[in-house]
Amino acid sequence: MSTISSILHSGYHHPVQRTWQCQPSLTKTGLIYPIFVSDIDHAKEAISSLPGQYRWGVRRLQELLDPLVAKGLASVMIFGVPTNGNKDAVGTLADHPEGPVIQAIQFLRQKYPDLHVSCDVCLCAYTVHGHCGILHDDGTLNNHQSTARLTEVALNYARAGAHMVAPSDMMDGRIGAIKQGLLDEGFAHRVFLMSYSAKFASAFYGPFREAAQSSPTFGDRKCYQLPPGARGLARRAILRDMQEGADAIMVKPGMPYLDIVRDAKELCPDRPIAIYQVSGEFAMLYHAGEQGVMDLKTSVLESLACFQRAGATVVITYFTPELLDWMEH
Numbered sequence: 001m002s003t004i005s006s007i008l009h010s011g012y013h014h015p016v017q018r019t020w021q022c023q024p025s026l027t028k029t030g031l032i033y034p035i036f037v038s039d040i041d042h043a044k045e046a047i048s049s050l051p052g053q054y055r056w057g058v059r060r061l062q063e064l065l066d067p068l069v070a071k072g073l074a075s076v077m078i079f080g081v082p083t084n085g086n087k088d089a090v091g092t093l094a095d096h097p098e099g100p101v102i103q104a105i106q107f108l109r110q111k112y113p114d115l116h117v118s119c120d121v122c123l124c125a126y127t128v129h130g131h132c133g134i135l136h137d138d139g140t141l142n143n144h145q146s147t148a149r150l151t152e153v154a155l156n157y158a159r160a161g162a163h164m165v166a167p168s169d170m171m172d173g174r175i176g177a178i179k180q181g182l183l184d185e186g187f188a189h190r191v192f193l194m195s196y197s198a199k200f201a202s203a204f205y206g207p208f209r210e211a212a213q214s215s216p217t218f219g220d221r222k223c224y225q226l227p228p229g230a231r232g233l234a235r236r237a238i239l240r241d242m243q244e245g246a247d248a249i250m251v252k253p254g255m256p257y258l259d260i261v262r263d264a265k266e267l268c269p270d271r272p273i274a275i276y277q278v279s280g281e282f283a284m285l286y287h288a289g290e291q292g293v294m295d296l297k298t299s300v301l302e303s304l305a306c307f308q309r310a311g312a313t314v315v316i317t318y319f320t321p322e323l324l325d326w327m328e329h
Protein backbone atom coordinates (compact mmCIF):
# COMPACT_ATOMS: atom_id res chain seq x y z
CA MET A 1 0.00 0.00 0.00
CA SER A 2 1.38 3.41 -0.89
CA THR A 3 1.57 6.21 1.61
CA ILE A 4 0.22 9.66 0.76
CA SER A 5 3.67 11.12 0.17
CA SER A 6 4.59 8.36 -2.27
CA ILE A 7 2.04 9.60 -4.81
CA LEU A 8 3.85 11.61 -7.48
CA HIS A 9 2.04 10.72 -10.69
CA SER A 10 -1.08 12.65 -9.76
CA GLY A 11 1.09 15.76 -9.78
CA TYR A 12 1.84 15.43 -13.48
CA HIS A 13 -0.94 13.35 -14.93
CA HIS A 14 -2.32 16.26 -16.97
CA PRO A 15 -0.11 18.19 -19.46
CA VAL A 16 -0.91 21.49 -17.72
CA GLN A 17 0.31 20.06 -14.43
CA ARG A 18 3.51 18.93 -16.16
CA THR A 19 4.30 22.51 -17.15
CA TRP A 20 3.95 23.51 -13.48
CA GLN A 21 6.71 21.08 -12.56
CA CYS A 22 9.25 22.54 -15.00
CA GLN A 23 11.46 25.60 -15.29
CA PRO A 24 9.84 28.48 -17.22
CA SER A 25 10.34 27.49 -20.81
CA LEU A 26 12.92 29.03 -23.04
CA THR A 27 11.64 31.30 -25.79
CA LYS A 28 13.13 32.19 -29.17
CA THR A 29 15.08 35.15 -27.75
CA GLY A 30 17.08 32.64 -25.70
CA LEU A 31 18.55 31.05 -28.83
CA ILE A 32 21.78 32.11 -30.52
CA TYR A 33 22.51 30.72 -33.99
CA PRO A 34 26.24 30.27 -34.79
CA ILE A 35 26.97 31.20 -38.41
CA PHE A 36 30.15 30.65 -40.45
CA VAL A 37 31.09 33.58 -42.65
CA SER A 38 33.63 32.99 -45.43
CA ASP A 39 35.96 35.64 -46.86
CA ILE A 40 34.77 34.58 -50.31
CA ASP A 41 31.90 37.04 -50.85
CA HIS A 42 29.57 34.79 -52.84
CA ALA A 43 30.37 31.47 -51.16
CA LYS A 44 27.83 28.92 -50.04
CA GLU A 45 30.01 25.95 -49.16
CA ALA A 46 28.48 22.88 -47.54
CA ILE A 47 30.22 21.78 -44.34
CA SER A 48 30.32 17.98 -44.53
CA SER A 49 30.88 17.57 -40.77
CA LEU A 50 27.83 19.74 -40.01
CA PRO A 51 25.05 18.65 -42.37
CA GLY A 52 22.77 21.55 -43.30
CA GLN A 53 25.29 24.21 -42.23
CA TYR A 54 27.30 26.24 -44.76
CA ARG A 55 30.16 28.71 -44.97
CA TRP A 56 28.40 31.80 -46.25
CA GLY A 57 29.87 34.71 -48.14
CA VAL A 58 28.72 38.09 -46.83
CA ARG A 59 26.91 38.74 -50.12
CA ARG A 60 24.76 35.66 -49.57
CA LEU A 61 23.94 35.97 -45.87
CA GLN A 62 20.51 37.29 -46.73
CA GLU A 63 19.61 34.00 -48.38
CA LEU A 64 20.23 32.31 -45.03
CA LEU A 65 18.80 34.91 -42.69
CA ASP A 66 15.73 36.44 -44.37
CA PRO A 67 13.59 33.34 -43.74
CA LEU A 68 14.96 32.83 -40.22
CA VAL A 69 14.40 36.42 -39.14
CA ALA A 70 10.84 36.08 -40.43
CA LYS A 71 10.42 33.09 -38.09
CA GLY A 72 11.67 35.01 -35.07
CA LEU A 73 15.45 34.58 -35.13
CA ALA A 74 16.70 37.02 -32.49
CA SER A 75 20.43 36.47 -32.29
CA VAL A 76 23.42 35.18 -34.28
CA MET A 77 27.05 34.51 -33.37
CA ILE A 78 29.53 35.16 -36.17
CA PHE A 79 32.52 32.89 -36.84
CA GLY A 80 34.86 34.13 -39.59
CA VAL A 81 36.41 31.61 -41.98
CA PRO A 82 39.29 33.09 -43.97
CA THR A 83 40.89 31.20 -46.84
CA ASN A 84 44.22 29.69 -45.83
CA GLY A 85 46.52 32.02 -47.76
CA ASN A 86 45.47 34.92 -45.56
CA LYS A 87 46.50 33.46 -42.18
CA ASP A 88 49.44 34.86 -40.21
CA ALA A 89 51.06 34.84 -36.75
CA VAL A 90 48.76 37.43 -35.17
CA GLY A 91 45.46 36.64 -36.91
CA THR A 92 45.24 39.87 -38.91
CA LEU A 93 42.09 38.75 -40.70
CA ALA A 94 40.17 38.39 -37.43
CA ASP A 95 39.40 42.11 -37.46
CA HIS A 96 40.57 43.38 -40.85
CA PRO A 97 38.11 45.98 -42.19
CA GLU A 98 37.70 43.86 -45.35
CA GLY A 99 37.68 40.58 -43.43
CA PRO A 100 34.59 38.39 -43.04
CA VAL A 101 33.67 39.31 -39.46
CA ILE A 102 33.74 43.11 -39.72
CA GLN A 103 32.00 42.92 -43.10
CA ALA A 104 29.31 40.64 -41.67
CA ILE A 105 28.71 42.81 -38.58
CA GLN A 106 28.26 45.91 -40.72
CA PHE A 107 25.97 44.13 -43.17
CA LEU A 108 23.80 42.54 -40.49
CA ARG A 109 23.44 45.74 -38.47
CA GLN A 110 22.30 47.66 -41.53
CA LYS A 111 20.06 44.91 -42.98
CA TYR A 112 18.38 43.61 -39.79
CA PRO A 113 17.91 46.48 -37.31
CA ASP A 114 16.43 44.24 -34.59
CA LEU A 115 18.86 41.34 -34.85
CA HIS A 116 21.22 40.85 -31.90
CA VAL A 117 24.66 40.57 -33.50
CA SER A 118 27.34 38.79 -31.52
CA CYS A 119 30.84 37.61 -32.35
CA ASP A 120 33.06 34.82 -31.16
CA VAL A 121 36.43 36.37 -30.31
CA CYS A 122 39.41 34.09 -30.96
CA LEU A 123 42.48 33.84 -33.16
CA CYS A 124 42.54 30.13 -34.10
CA ALA A 125 40.71 30.53 -37.42
CA TYR A 126 43.09 33.32 -38.44
CA THR A 127 46.55 32.15 -37.30
CA VAL A 128 48.87 30.00 -39.46
CA HIS A 129 49.40 27.56 -36.59
CA GLY A 130 45.70 27.37 -35.67
CA HIS A 131 46.18 28.07 -31.97
CA CYS A 132 43.87 30.45 -30.14
CA GLY A 133 46.57 32.97 -29.20
CA ILE A 134 49.97 34.35 -30.20
CA LEU A 135 52.89 31.97 -29.61
CA HIS A 136 56.45 32.37 -28.33
CA ASP A 137 59.22 31.12 -30.63
CA ASP A 138 59.28 27.81 -28.75
CA GLY A 139 55.60 27.22 -29.54
CA THR A 140 54.24 27.99 -26.06
CA LEU A 141 51.49 30.56 -25.57
CA ASN A 142 52.37 34.20 -25.08
CA ASN A 143 49.47 35.01 -22.77
CA HIS A 144 50.33 38.70 -22.48
CA GLN A 145 50.51 39.42 -26.22
CA SER A 146 47.52 37.19 -26.89
CA THR A 147 45.35 39.08 -24.42
CA ALA A 148 46.37 42.44 -25.89
CA ARG A 149 45.59 41.25 -29.42
CA LEU A 150 42.25 39.69 -28.42
CA THR A 151 41.28 42.95 -26.72
CA GLU A 152 42.07 44.82 -29.93
CA VAL A 153 39.94 42.37 -31.93
CA ALA A 154 37.00 42.65 -29.49
CA LEU A 155 37.17 46.45 -29.63
CA ASN A 156 37.17 46.42 -33.42
CA TYR A 157 34.05 44.23 -33.38
CA ALA A 158 32.47 46.73 -30.97
CA ARG A 159 33.45 49.63 -33.26
CA ALA A 160 31.88 47.83 -36.22
CA GLY A 161 28.60 47.55 -34.29
CA ALA A 162 28.60 44.19 -32.50
CA HIS A 163 26.15 44.02 -29.59
CA MET A 164 28.07 41.25 -27.87
CA VAL A 165 31.61 39.87 -27.86
CA ALA A 166 32.28 36.35 -26.63
CA PRO A 167 35.96 35.44 -26.14
CA SER A 168 36.54 31.70 -26.64
CA ASP A 169 40.36 31.80 -26.60
CA MET A 170 40.72 30.99 -22.88
CA MET A 171 43.76 33.22 -22.19
CA ASP A 172 44.15 34.18 -18.52
CA GLY A 173 42.96 37.72 -17.83
CA ARG A 174 41.25 38.39 -21.14
CA ILE A 175 37.86 39.15 -19.64
CA GLY A 176 39.32 41.89 -17.42
CA ALA A 177 41.39 43.28 -20.29
CA ILE A 178 38.46 43.35 -22.72
CA LYS A 179 36.12 44.89 -20.13
CA GLN A 180 38.69 47.58 -19.41
CA GLY A 181 39.11 48.21 -23.13
CA LEU A 182 35.35 48.54 -23.56
CA LEU A 183 35.26 51.00 -20.66
CA ASP A 184 38.21 53.05 -21.93
CA GLU A 185 36.75 53.32 -25.43
CA GLY A 186 33.25 54.18 -24.24
CA PHE A 187 31.62 50.92 -25.39
CA ALA A 188 30.96 49.32 -22.01
CA HIS A 189 27.38 50.53 -21.83
CA ARG A 190 26.32 49.07 -25.13
CA VAL A 191 28.46 46.00 -25.64
CA PHE A 192 27.73 42.82 -23.70
CA LEU A 193 30.62 40.61 -22.65
CA MET A 194 29.86 36.87 -22.58
CA SER A 195 32.73 34.74 -21.38
CA TYR A 196 33.34 31.20 -22.53
CA SER A 197 34.34 30.65 -18.89
CA ALA A 198 34.02 26.92 -18.50
CA LYS A 199 35.27 25.74 -21.85
CA PHE A 200 36.67 22.23 -21.81
CA ALA A 201 39.28 20.64 -24.11
CA SER A 202 36.70 18.50 -25.88
CA ALA A 203 36.54 15.97 -28.68
CA PHE A 204 33.04 17.32 -29.31
CA TYR A 205 34.54 20.32 -31.19
CA GLY A 206 35.75 18.04 -34.02
CA PRO A 207 33.13 18.99 -36.62
CA PHE A 208 33.54 22.72 -35.84
CA ARG A 209 37.24 22.63 -36.58
CA GLU A 210 36.48 21.38 -40.06
CA ALA A 211 33.81 24.06 -40.45
CA ALA A 212 36.06 26.92 -39.30
CA GLN A 213 39.24 25.34 -40.67
CA SER A 214 40.79 26.07 -37.30
CA SER A 215 42.56 22.86 -36.25
CA PRO A 216 45.96 23.45 -34.65
CA THR A 217 48.78 22.43 -37.03
CA PHE A 218 50.72 21.02 -34.06
CA GLY A 219 49.92 20.12 -30.46
CA ASP A 220 46.48 20.53 -28.94
CA ARG A 221 44.53 23.00 -26.78
CA LYS A 222 44.91 21.19 -23.47
CA CYS A 223 47.16 23.94 -22.07
CA TYR A 224 44.41 26.54 -22.30
CA GLN A 225 41.12 24.65 -22.34
CA LEU A 226 39.98 22.85 -19.17
CA PRO A 227 40.50 19.12 -18.54
CA PRO A 228 37.05 17.47 -18.91
CA GLY A 229 37.07 16.17 -15.35
CA ALA A 230 38.11 19.47 -13.74
CA ARG A 231 35.10 20.76 -11.87
CA GLY A 232 37.23 22.80 -9.48
CA LEU A 233 39.07 24.66 -12.26
CA ALA A 234 35.76 25.34 -13.98
CA ARG A 235 34.29 26.84 -10.81
CA ARG A 236 37.40 29.00 -10.32
CA ALA A 237 37.27 30.19 -13.94
CA ILE A 238 33.58 31.07 -13.58
CA LEU A 239 34.19 33.06 -10.39
CA ARG A 240 37.23 34.79 -11.84
CA ASP A 241 35.46 35.83 -15.04
CA MET A 242 32.51 37.13 -13.04
CA GLN A 243 34.89 39.23 -10.94
CA GLU A 244 36.67 40.46 -14.10
CA GLY A 245 33.40 41.84 -15.46
CA ALA A 246 31.72 39.14 -17.56
CA ASP A 247 28.06 40.01 -18.16
CA ALA A 248 27.21 36.35 -18.76
CA ILE A 249 28.93 33.04 -18.23
CA MET A 250 29.02 30.26 -20.80
CA VAL A 251 29.55 26.54 -20.33
CA LYS A 252 30.76 24.49 -23.31
CA PRO A 253 30.14 21.73 -24.45
CA GLY A 254 26.55 21.29 -23.33
CA MET A 255 25.08 17.87 -22.67
CA PRO A 256 28.01 16.12 -20.93
CA TYR A 257 28.61 19.20 -18.74
CA LEU A 258 25.24 19.97 -17.15
CA ASP A 259 26.69 19.72 -13.63
CA ILE A 260 28.92 22.66 -14.55
CA VAL A 261 25.88 24.63 -15.77
CA ARG A 262 24.30 24.05 -12.36
CA ASP A 263 27.54 25.16 -10.68
CA ALA A 264 27.59 28.31 -12.84
CA LYS A 265 23.97 29.08 -11.93
CA GLU A 266 24.73 28.69 -8.24
CA LEU A 267 27.98 30.67 -8.38
CA CYS A 268 26.41 33.44 -10.51
CA PRO A 269 22.70 33.43 -9.65
CA ASP A 270 22.19 36.96 -10.96
CA ARG A 271 23.73 36.58 -14.39
CA PRO A 272 22.44 34.88 -17.54
CA ILE A 273 24.04 31.48 -17.98
CA ALA A 274 24.67 30.32 -21.53
CA ILE A 275 25.30 26.83 -22.78
CA TYR A 276 26.85 25.92 -26.13
CA GLN A 277 25.41 22.79 -27.73
CA VAL A 278 28.56 22.24 -29.76
CA SER A 279 29.21 20.79 -33.19
CA GLY A 280 29.77 17.21 -31.98
CA GLU A 281 26.50 17.22 -30.06
CA PHE A 282 24.72 18.54 -33.14
CA ALA A 283 26.32 15.82 -35.29
CA MET A 284 25.40 13.03 -32.85
CA LEU A 285 21.77 14.07 -32.64
CA TYR A 286 21.53 14.75 -36.36
CA HIS A 287 22.96 11.38 -37.40
CA ALA A 288 20.95 9.47 -34.82
CA GLY A 289 17.83 11.15 -36.16
CA GLU A 290 18.80 10.49 -39.76
CA GLN A 291 19.40 6.79 -39.04
CA GLY A 292 16.04 6.49 -37.32
CA VAL A 293 17.74 5.65 -34.02
CA MET A 294 15.99 8.54 -32.22
CA ASP A 295 13.39 11.09 -33.19
CA LEU A 296 15.28 14.32 -33.91
CA LYS A 297 12.64 16.81 -32.84
CA THR A 298 11.87 15.01 -29.59
CA SER A 299 15.52 14.56 -28.66
CA VAL A 300 16.55 18.14 -29.49
CA LEU A 301 13.62 19.57 -27.53
CA GLU A 302 14.53 17.27 -24.64
CA SER A 303 18.13 18.53 -24.70
CA LEU A 304 16.78 22.08 -24.54
CA ALA A 305 14.52 21.30 -21.57
CA CYS A 306 17.48 19.75 -19.75
CA PHE A 307 19.70 22.77 -20.44
CA GLN A 308 17.04 24.93 -18.81
CA ARG A 309 16.58 22.57 -15.89
CA ALA A 310 20.34 22.74 -15.23
CA GLY A 311 20.13 26.54 -15.10
CA ALA A 312 20.80 27.82 -18.63
CA THR A 313 19.00 30.94 -19.85
CA VAL A 314 20.69 31.18 -23.26
CA VAL A 315 21.39 28.30 -25.66
CA ILE A 316 23.83 28.51 -28.56
CA THR A 317 22.82 25.82 -31.03
CA TYR A 318 23.10 24.82 -34.69
CA PHE A 319 19.51 23.56 -34.34
CA THR A 320 18.23 27.15 -34.07
CA PRO A 321 16.58 27.09 -37.53
CA GLU A 322 14.65 23.91 -36.66
CA LEU A 323 13.81 25.21 -33.18
CA LEU A 324 12.28 28.36 -34.67
CA ASP A 325 9.79 26.02 -36.36
CA TRP A 326 9.31 23.79 -33.34
CA MET A 327 8.91 26.44 -30.63
CA GLU A 328 5.73 28.46 -30.32
CA HIS A 329 7.13 31.59 -28.67
Ligand SMILES: NCc1[nH]cc(CCC(=O)O)c1CC(=O)O
Pocket (backbone or CB within 6 Å): 120, 122, 124, 132, 168, 169, 204, 205, 206, 207, 208, 209, 221, 277, 278, 279, 280
Ligand atom coordinates in the same frame (compact mmCIF):
# COMPACT_ATOMS: atom_id res chain seq x y z
N1 LIG B 1 38.14 28.84 -30.11
C1 LIG B 1 37.32 28.67 -31.21
C2 LIG B 1 36.05 27.95 -30.95
N2 LIG B 1 34.91 28.60 -30.70
C3 LIG B 1 33.90 27.67 -30.60
C4 LIG B 1 34.45 26.41 -30.79
C5 LIG B 1 33.72 25.10 -30.80
C6 LIG B 1 32.30 25.18 -31.25
C7 LIG B 1 31.70 23.90 -31.67
O1 LIG B 1 32.29 22.80 -31.59
O2 LIG B 1 30.55 23.96 -32.13
C8 LIG B 1 35.81 26.57 -30.99
C9 LIG B 1 36.72 25.44 -31.25
C10 LIG B 1 37.80 25.15 -30.31
O3 LIG B 1 38.01 25.83 -29.32
O4 LIG B 1 38.53 24.19 -30.61
Ligand SMILES: [Zn+2]
Pocket (backbone or CB within 6 Å): 122, 123, 124, 125, 131, 132, 168, 169
Ligand atom coordinates in the same frame (compact mmCIF):
# COMPACT_ATOMS: atom_id res chain seq x y z
ZN1 LIG C 1 40.23 29.47 -30.73
Ligand SMILES: [Zn+2]
Pocket (backbone or CB within 6 Å): 223
Ligand atom coordinates in the same frame (compact mmCIF):
# COMPACT_ATOMS: atom_id res chain seq x y z
ZN1 LIG D 1 51.59 22.33 -22.19
